[in-house]
Amino acid sequence: MPHSVTVQIVVDVICAHSYPGYTRFARAADRLRGEGLEIAVEFLPFELAPGASAEGRPLLDVLEQTFGPGAVTGALAFAERAVGEGLRFEYATAIATGTFEAHRLIADAARQNKAEPMTERLFRAHFTDGLHIGDPAVLAELAAEVGVATGSVPPAAVRARLDRVRRHGITGVPVFLIEDLPPLTGSQTETTVLTALRQAASRKEHHDR
Template identity: 45%
Template sequence: MHRPRRVEVVIDFVCVHCYLGFTRCLRAVRRHREDGGTVETVLCPLQLRPQASAAGEPLVEVWARERGAAVAARLAADTSFGVDDGLELDFRRAVFTNTFDAHRLAAQASAQGKGEEMAERLFRAYFVDGLNIADTDVLARLAAETGVVTSSGGAEALQAELARVRALNLPAPPVLLLAGGPVLSGEIREEDVLAALVE
């Protein structure tokens, strides 16, 4: 008999390592549930670039400005990232943007029991579909796709939650905080998450 578990998942939707870590965590959570376990996943927002413009700009251009054109070209051409996890990422299409409203939508989805689905959709929108996940029309469409009812509220609560997560002084995301268990971060492996859930 498994005891109920709670996992806080600290992520930002423009972080490729967060996408990988979240994907592996979710696979472990689903395996645990299939085996009769109960897991509550709690999305914890973190903005890696809170100053980023909501207008968005191509990720490759951000890389070129910050890392140089050669590095940007090499990263954009790498199609191997995420393949082992069944993900097909397209860095050339990604629109780097502010994630505040994406996190607000994820919080509203979580309140309706659809946080996992919404997080998956936001990651896919950013890394696969090349959508600006700060755009209100894009977010409205993603909400409709996942059956989430949205409202204009929640900004103050999100600001408070962002501040709470920052104050934890956690390692670089993704970070998984398992109640009564270990803190997993960095190169998160599915088997490690599953092992932590069954402890």
């Protein structure tokens, strides 16, 4: 088995489809890591609402005002389905906010090899814990919880990465870029991700011979 498979994941931590999508990826990756495959993960930032205020507003109110009452019904139905995967979407307490500083925190975490636990914690903070992940004080607490030192990544570096993602034509998330395989877009099943990771590993092993 090759030494490592590289995966780039494009997500936003306020994206309802990104949370289960990333969770399924993480479960598949854990299985293969248990078999001895090293999987290097890089997160690429994407803002669902570029330039959105970080003040924070009740998410259900924002969904209704932006997309109409059907969006609230759809979100609550999505939350019910997520329970089957062990995820809790507490929309009644979720807070809509900009995510620029959350992406900056993930970039800080990446420099300390903690991007995966930091990203998972941000998803859970937003969707389950009702925390305002646009609030610097909340982000500082979450960083401390995961053991991430902050402030090493300048804002300009995050803006450059956001621009890079846009230039690549990515307009929705999640997207999983696994080695040279075609991109996996949207919230894939764990089986699909597992198959893609195995395929990438097999290709790399064959190429290295």
